[in-house]
Amino acid sequence: MNGYNGKMLRVDLKAKTIKTEALNEDLAKKYIGGRGLGTKIMMDEVDPQVDALSPENKLLIVTGPMTGNPVATGGRYMVVTKSPLSGTIASSNSGGKWGAELKFAGYDVIIFEDKSDEPVYLSIEDDKVELLSAEDLWGTTVSVTTKKLQEKHVKGSKVLTIGPAGENLSKIAAILNDEDRAAGRSGVGAVMGSKNLKAIVVKGSGKPKVFDDEKLKETNKAQLSKIKENGVTGQGLPTYGTAVLVNILNELGTLPTNNFQLSQFGKAEDISGEALAEKYLIKNTACYRCPIACGRYVKMEAGEGGGPEYETLWAFGADCGINDLRSVIEANYWCNEMGLDTISTGSTIAAAIELKQKGYIKEDELDGLKLEFGNSTDIMEWTKRMGYRQGLGNKMAEGSYRLTEGYGVPELSMTVKKLEIPAYDPRGIQGQGLQYATTNRGGCHVRGYLISPEILGLPEQLDRFATEGKETWVKIFQDLTAVIDSMGVCLFTSFALGAADYADMCNAIIGSDHTADSILEAGDRIWNLEKMFNLKAGIDSSQDTLPHRLLDDPIAEGPSKGWVTKLDEMLPKYYKVRGWSPEGIPTEEKLKSLGL
């Protein structure tokens, strides 16, 4: 096979057996890889109604055909499983170098089944694959585990691991690779923890085959120059990373503040990308074969490491009313060490602060710690307590929905399908609101980044307050993203590249005959398959909605004053362009036309 290795590993953690299986070529081509192929395997092998933390759930690591191949950003892998947070299909992707290494070792997919009785990790060195004891690693943080395993295994080994949060089954636990790259969302780290699987170490010496080297050279040349010439990928992201968005969203009055009670943060400048660059940035970093290099590497007195992304600056900053950048960087560091999703962790702390502010959480639950908007004193400590499930941190480790529901006020949780909504107030960005409400994994911005046309003006400028036509934009963005996530490249390339470019990449690497249209159709297929998984899991379209605050409480001040998300206007039209029934269920004809 070209692009793919054609091999999957199936690991039964209970029986301790490891089998190599052939990758079904037809399925691989139909569902591409990563998110698409992973969802198809989940659909075929796992009952969507299983308890996500039970041995019956499976944990899939799925690369794409571009992963480990010589294309821009071709290093990503996807974790696919059922989410313990939302109960939906979960697919969380990550960059770094680990995914490419798995391809070099000769595998496209790893399927973990059942549950080990004791902590183990998987070691892969080309054909030598074994389950080893992780007794001495259990309880250690991400950087400690990574270093220990790298010392023990051959030089150049790459490590993927969970931290204490995953071990303790926090529903917002992440899986980290290369120390600070995260498959962050949907609680995938808890699924790994529930299987007593601490880590996967991999070292490979091969490389996948490419269909047409000459064609690939041409494609790469054209695409690299588009990436370099594009203002965002060639200049904005390399210089400031994602963090530069803080000031823009704030100027527009769409930077959620104090758990979305406000939409502008008076001290945004203090936690901005500009401030980060001026005070803490040492260099930018890149994932495998990435010409964009949006990663931030920062230095503080305590040490050096990966710096916060925009979402993290927002979650621990504006959303908690905090302007102390140092504390935000430290909280980011502790999320990585504990193996927690930074968006859900910061947002859950913000919800806890509002619970305290409104008198639901009482002083005696705090163990003397501070829990106030604008007070950064203890956010690091709360983060650790969530990872270790200590005190109130035990409730917070369940995510903001279950936390607020426990106090009888789930409406204070800023989530969709129990997944915390990221850093864009959708009341002032209508299409983004529709996208949050309809995303299969819940409140997520990277399943269709409407910020691009509605705020950044790419590929063209849309009126952010208008609802007209947004259903079509949302659908196209969601479908294209599903393909990008399945190919194993970074979504950020889409600031510069379009569907036809991704078709060219596939054709050169796999030998497919994709066009821009067939790429979008493949995305539509993946989207519908995810929806079907959710429907079978009991997550119906009544959950395609937003928190009450975003639908009913107009923004009180600033440039977006007076706006709510007009979901009612957009949702029926969205179901229609998707070819779904008015109840939001894919019709027989639709599924048939997609070969589902």
Add this chain to the structure above:
Amino acid sequence: MISIEIRYFATLRRNGLKKEVLSFKDGISVSKVLSEILIEEKDVAILLVNGIKVSFDKELKDGDIVALFPPVGGG
């Protein structure tokens, strides 16, 4: 004369200047303001007046806040 607050972001911050209030003649357009402060239109990817996206020919009034961003992105 009208006073306009100009906010600079990212690479448009020259010598660390974050914002300044300047006086201009009534009805001046953003375009003219940019040429007076020596910033080229092609370097401004996002132009906001009072938090709302506008085009370069927008005429300004007293007290307006102009925010200037180079091409930026993220997620």
